[in-house]
Amino acid sequence: MPADQELDQELDQELDQELDQELDQELDQDPTGGYRPLVVVLLSPLAFALVFASWTIFAVLGVELKALLGFGEAHFAVLLAMPMAIGGLAALPMAALAQRIGGRRVMIACLLLICPFLWGLSHASDYHHLLLAGAGLGLGAGSLAAGLVYVSGLCPRRHAGLALGLYGAGMVGAGLSYLLLPLISQAYGWRTAPLLYLLPVLLVAALLWLFAEDREAEPDVPDPLQESPPRSPPAALLRRLACWRLWRLALVYSFFYGTFVALALWLPAYLSAQYRLPLREAALAxxxxxxxxxxxxxxxxxxxxxxxxxALRWWVSAFVLVCLFLLSYPPFVMQVQGVHGVIALHYDAPLWGFLLLLSLMGAAMGVGKGSLMRLIHRDHRDEMALVGGLALTLGGLFAALLPLVFAVGNEWVGIRTAGFMFLYASLIACMLVMVWDHASDRGARA
Known part of the structure; x- marks a missing residue:
């Protein structure tokens, strides 16, 4: 590591220690400070999990919905993409709103906002109703962005990575849908499944309202050295977004985030079709x-x-790249003309091998996401609403693109693993951007 980078890291650690001491003093003076961060750490991931679990309703019940309403792969891909696209577009504005009025208020509002759409989904009668419900559920991503701002503002800075990692682990809410929705659908019908989340969502919103608090916003101090009048908020936002430093970590994070979200929604249908599994077994797999x-x-x-x-992002990206390369191979039969006749070679990845490779890739992606979000907090702790919201926006839009790519691979190309091929190419492009950023950064330091 270069000497200047070591010096920057030491300065960052010293600054973190000073800020931690100030935060501890504030918590000692605040009678609610002892439990407030704990409430945030516990309830925010739960809210994250419930929002994400509501997105996976279409993934788990998709096979049944396609058979019931009679729409094809392309329509199913659009249905999966709808909450991710709307969620990506809502992430940055909701993060900015959370910075202004408080993350707790925005989280509660977004949780309450998805409730009528969960109820409407249980009463949907055609494909357009499902699309409208999916768009409404996508607005719940505002809770994800607001929760990111909320957690990053209240957690101790020396444990910010752990707190943000625990918050991001709320994505395992997809597992809640994998476990419960097939059973509920089989026992009571698919229309009952969306209603399953109404009571938990309302309960978490009530707990946030009763036991969590927003930190008071610090007043804006005018800069006496500023000669020109301050820009309007949209102009200032565009000016900040023109800075490449805001994109360098957000871009890499968006790949891991978007890939996980899209795969979590697509895997049950993929496993059901590729390995001829019943819906319940595919969801559990x-x-x-x-x-x-x-x-x-x-x-x-x-x-x-x-x-x-x-440097961990390089190793994680390289490992994920190898996994995607192996996952991209479709079943094939190859004939080779040998000395004593034709030699037939057959390849078809077994289910256990596919799941093992997928789980190893998921663990690496999780490590990459956790470390990258900590780096974003370290480099942009005063702009978490902007940079964190940007990362979620890019990730949501990338995730919305992937179901369409998977559907194109199935319908037009005729290869189900074409989606993994696209992810492989996307990661190569992302790593090339990382190489360019590293080279330009070294050139600027020289």
Missing amino acids: ALPFTLAVGVGQVVGGALADARDFR
């Missing part, structure tokens, strides 16, 4: 992938608290 990502994210955040893991 996808569960280890989501758990591996959640555990990896906590581990990655905790490790990033201990040291600067900037």
Whole structure:
């Protein structure tokens, strides 16, 4: 590591220690400070899990909905993409709103907002009703962005990676849908399944309202050296977004985030079609992938608290690249003309091998997400609403693109693993951007 980077890291650690001491003094003076961060750490991931679990309703019940309403792969892909696309578009504005009025208020509002759409989904009668419900559920991503701002503002800075990792581990809410929705659908019908989440969502919103608090916003102090009048908020936002430093970590994080979200929604249908599994078994088979990502994210955040893991993104990206390369291979038969006749070679990845490779890739992706979010907090702790919201926006839009790519691979290309091929190419492009960023950064330091 260059000497200037070591010096920057030491300065960052000293600053973190000073800020931690100030925060501890504030908590000692605040009678609610002892439990407030704990409430945030516990309830925010739960809210995250419930929002994400509501997105996976279409993934788990998709096979039944396609058979009932008679729509094809392309329509199913659009249905999966709808909550991710709306969620991506809502992430950055909701993060900015959380910065202004408080993350708790925005989280509660977004949780309450998805309730009528959960109820409407249980009464949907055609494809357009499902699309409208999916768009409404996508607005719940505002709770994810607001929770990110909320947790990053209240957690102790020396344990920010662990706190953010625990928050991001709320993505294992997909596993809740994998376990419960097939049973509920089989016992009571698919229309009962969306109503399953109404009471938990309302309960978490009530707990946030009763026991959590927003930190008071610090007043804006005008800069006496500023000669020109301040810009309007949209102009200032566009000016900040023109800075490449805001994108460098958010872009890499968005790949891991978007890939996980899209795969979590697509895997039950993929496993059901590729390995001819019943819906319940396909959903349970996808569960280890989501758990591996959640555990990896906590581990990655905790490790990033201990040291600067900037180089870890290279190793994680390289490992995920190898996994995607292997997952991209479709079943094939190859004939080779040998000396004593034709030699037939057959390849078809067994289910256990596919799931093992997928889980290993998920663990690596989780470590990458946890460490990257800690780096974003370390480099942009005063702009978490902007940079964190940007990362969620890019990730949500990328996730919305993937179901369409998977459907194109099925319908037009005729290869189900074409989606993994696209992810492989996307990661290569992302790593090339990382190489360019590293080279330009070294050139600027020279």
